[in-house]
Amino acid sequence: MCSTRWKREQMKQCPVFSQMRQRTPKVHCLTNPVTMQDVANVLLAAGGSAVMAQDAAEVEEITALCDATLLNTGVPGLEKFRACTLAGVRANGLGHPVVLDPVGAGASHLRTDTAFRLLREVQFTVIRGNISEIKTLASGAGTTKGVDADVADKVTEENLDSAVAFAKAFAARTGAVVAITGAIDIVADAQKAYCIRNGNAMMSSITGTGCQLSALTAAFVTANPGHPLEAAAAAVCAMGLAGEIAHQRLTPQDGNATYRNYIIDAIYNMTPEQLEKGANYEVR
Numbered sequence: 289m290c291s292t293r294w295k296r297e298q299m300k301q302c303p304v305f306s307q308m309r310q311r312t313p314k315v316h317c318l319t320n321p322v323t324m325q326d327v328a329n330v331l332l333a334a335g336g337s338a339v340m341a342q343d344a345a346e347v348e349e350i351t352a353l354c355d356a357t358l359l360n361t362g363v364p365g366l367e368k369f370r371a372c373t374l375a376g377v378r379a380n381g382l383g384h385p386v387v388l389d390p391v392g393a394g395a396s397h398l399r400t401d402t403a404f405r406l407l408r409e410v411q412f413t414v415i416r417g418n419i420s421e422i423k424t425l426a427s428g429a430g431t432t433k434g435v436d437a438d439v440a441d442k443v444t445e446e447n448l449d450s451a452v453a454f455a456k457a458f459a460a461r462t463g464a465v466v467a468i469t470g471a472i473d474i475v476a477d478a479q480k481a482y483c484i485r486n487g488n489a490m491m492s493s494i495t496g497t498g499c500q501l502s503a504l505t506a507a508f509v510t511a512n513p514g515h516p517l518e519a520a521a522a523a524v525c526a527m528g529l530a531g532e533i534a535h536q537r538l539t540p541q542d543g544n545a546t547y548r549n550y551i552i553d554a555i556y557n558m559t560p561e562q563l564e565k566g567a568n569y570e571v572r
Contacts, residue, residue, distance in 0.1 A: 304512045304522040305560040309335040313510035316354040316379075317503055318342055318372050320362030320391060323496030326548065330500040333556035334526075336507040342368070347375040356384050356510040358503050359410070362391035364402045372402075376410030385413040385509045385516070388464075389502035393417065394424030404428075407462065413509055414520050415458075416467040416502050419443055419451070426458045443472045452481045452572050465516045467505065467524060469498065475521040482521040484569040486528025488535040493544040497551070501527045504555075525567040530554035532566070 313336045319327050321342075328338040341350035344367060351357055357379040359372045379386045388410070390403035403425055415422070419441045443451045452474055459466040460478035468474045473484040491497045501523065508523040509516050534550030 303560060304508055304515065304519045305526065305558070305563050307511040308508055309560075311511040312336055313355040313507045314339060314353070315356045315358055315503055315506045315510070316341065316347070316351050316375060317358045317360070317506075318347065318368070318375055319358060319360040319389075319503065320496070320499050322362065323499040326496045326552070327499050327503045329552050330555055331503050331507055333552050334504055334507060336511075338503065342371055344371040344374055347371045348378040351375045351378045351384070352382060354384070356506040357386045358389065358506045359386065359406060360389040360391055360499055360502060361393070361399060361402050361406070362389075362499065364392075364399050369402050369405065372406060373409050376406065376412075380411050385506060386410055387414045387416060387502055387506040387509070388412045389499065390415070390417050390421045390425060391498070393421045400424060412462065412464040413516050414465045414467060414505050415462060416469065416498075416505055416520070418498070419468050419470055422455075422458065422466060422468050426454070426461075443468065443470050443474065445472070448472060448474075448483060449572075452476065452483065455481055465509075465520045467520050469501065469524065473524050473528065475517065475524055477517045480517065481572045482517075482524075482569050483572055484521065484524050484528060484567075486525050486532060486566070486568050488528075488531040490535055490544070490547060491528075491531045491551075494548045494551070496548075497527070497531070500551075521569065522563065522567070525569060526555065526558060526563055527551075528568075529563060529566040530558065533558075 331338045392399040393403040455476035475482045505523040508519040512519040533554040
């Protein structure tokens with residue numbers, strides 16, 4: 289485990305959240321329609337903004353007007369795949385960061401094939417998913433339960449070393465930063481991994497926290513060119529810390545709908561100093 293002093297020095301060397309507020313990145317989100325509003329609101333809360341163009345007839349133009357692109361494969365279909373491919377290839381040509389959220393990869397042939405085809409067509413800056421989704425992309429087969437990770441794949445303290453090695457190997461293979469989120473989050477490139485322990489179990493009761501995190505990741509990476517690993521790790525820490533802060537506000541009468549709003553409020557009110565102090569991670 290790294291020391292608190294080391295963590296603070298590392299954050300000061302790469303003030304990623306301050307950059308978010310200053311640069312106000314605009315993210316083209318080809319995302320899950322179930323979560324579009326929450327994705328847009330969390331980006332606004334963090335200091336960025338979203339454009340939600342989904343039609344293949346306009347995605348290349350919209351991509352050119354934005355700073356980053358998020359390809360989320362939730363609610364897949366042939367038109368969605370075509371739009372994602374066009375947007376991703378255009379973003380690559382412009383040198384913009386591209387984030388893949390392979391929602392439900394491993395749950396159906398369509399979702400899995402869509403994710404694999406995108407990996408072949410587009411060079412991703414970050415790939416973010418739960419452990420079952422990422423294992424599916426790495427191995428070609430998986431046991432994703434709908435859009436949730438299989439309990440059998442769960443990252444624990446006992447298997448953390450092997451999970452870190454797996455994340456680094458997949459990052460080396462794809463050339464992307466790999467962010468595996470769960471009870472313990474892993475954000476890795478081929479050489480280094482951040483193991484993050486922020487968050488609250490209640491976050492799993494809200495639809496769309498993963499979609500929100502993928503959008504935040506795209507924005508953080510865009511605002512911090514040259515530091516995709518640190519930026520992605522900071523985004524994961526920020527979302528997890530927001531979950532902790534929001535949970536502390538809940539009363540016995542509050543439920544998951546209130547909690548969702550409090551998470552967005554926590555992102556809105558978060559300061560770089562608060563993130564620096566509250567980020568709970570080690571480096572392996």
